[in-house]
Amino acid sequence: MKQLPPDTVRLLSSSQVIASVVNVVKELMENALDAGASSVDVKLENYGLDRIEVRDNGHGIKAEDAPVMAARHFTSKIGGQEDLERLETYGFRGEALGSLCAVGEVAVITKTEDEDVSTQYALNFTGEVVSQKPSHLGQGTTVSVRKLFQNLPVRRQYYSSSKKCRDELRRVQDLLLAYAIIKPGLRLTLVHDKVAVWQKARAADHRSALVATLGSGAVGNLLPCHHRQEQPEVYIPICHHS
Template identity: 35%
Template sequence: MAGDAAEVGDEVTEVAGASEAAKCIKAIDKTTVHRICSGQVVLTLATAVKELVENSLDASATSIEVRLRDHGTTLLEVSDNGKGVEECDFEGLTLKHHTSKLQDFGDLVGVKTYGFRGEALSSLCALSDLAIITRHFSQEVGTKLEYDHNGKLLTKMAVSRQVGTTVSLQGLFSTLPVRHKEFQRNIKKEFGKMIQILYSYCLISTGVRITCTNHDGKGKKTVVVSTSGHPTVKDNISSVFGARQVSSLLEFQQKTASADVLAEYGMDVTDGTVQGIQPY
């Protein structure tokens, strides 16, 4: 009985101590904040691929290759033939809220690119081991860059590369043990969602060749999806889903409303453009 009473007393003391500690509101250290926030920017394998493909499209790439090893658990790599990264941008490329797309808040109105907030590469640094090989069109050789989990440039060395950029991620979500375990456990589902997202960019990106391959543990290479840089969405649909799927589609043609309808809504047509409608 006495022993039981002592154990209960110890538990009460521990609970009281925990309660006292809980009352102390303290700032979370910057490294933990960075990981928490990064985990809200890049949620899945699909999000990681989406962000990297969008960066390639923003760089005016006409050829984008997505390469995965073990469905993305070991390696995710996106390579393009875009304009590359200038040397003056090496330091700020992976830092939080660093971007070349905005100078002030008013610039948001004119943003015409996919990425502009400067969060994707910074978040991927926090969630994986990130390395970049890039060559700007103004440079004669490429540069390999390695960053730490805070987005700070660690090493820089000259390498051979054609104009463009390759971003490699090893051990995605490895800095978040619980998320990493769930990621590995549900990798087939994650991979399936990634493919659906990639299909979307394959369809809408006319004039851009997009390929995705996966290498399994035995080195076997599987082509997941491949387009040929067709000039129309219809041709892209044929590359992704097959010619039979295209034959069952109907082409949508946009036509201007009649004069009576335009007058009813207070609109007019100038040079073939409907006035009074503002795009968002």
């Protein structure tokens, strides 16, 4: 027996985190929501295998944080073990981006409110910034992933049939549908090969979000039901079929 080289270990572990196109979209969507985004555009090329792009209008990544934005175990969200008890975010950007770098070619364009122009960063296999240049995009962050699973032939082979590709696109749409319902104020679009597949405008409340996503006919057959739990505090508005 012999020890695997670090690059192989990194690739294998990352392929457990990023196992599909919908995994990529989920990780990048949650990063966008954690950044306070109210608008997210998801663009796929060849069902995401050639390119996945998620653009948000969130807070952006500060220039001083950019060198470690895809470094594993770097985060601004926790400082110690006790912070895990009161997390209000979806996860840690570095863990997701770091894993993405191991299974595709990643570029990040980002701008904070205080910066004059956005910057485009190219990342290598280990998540290090290898180049940067000014960009024209406004405030927020755009992450693009090209050639997904190019170094994992078995994973890539999974998408060899058109049916599996179509199923994956539907899973991406279902994922965005869920975010659209729980985040009424979020504007969302899904584009595949430059064709708009699905979109949802900002809504005033959960009922409006349900109408925008499920349609007035479906929502007309729902009855509001509220559940509150004190410890730990949870408040969930639930709709049941009448």
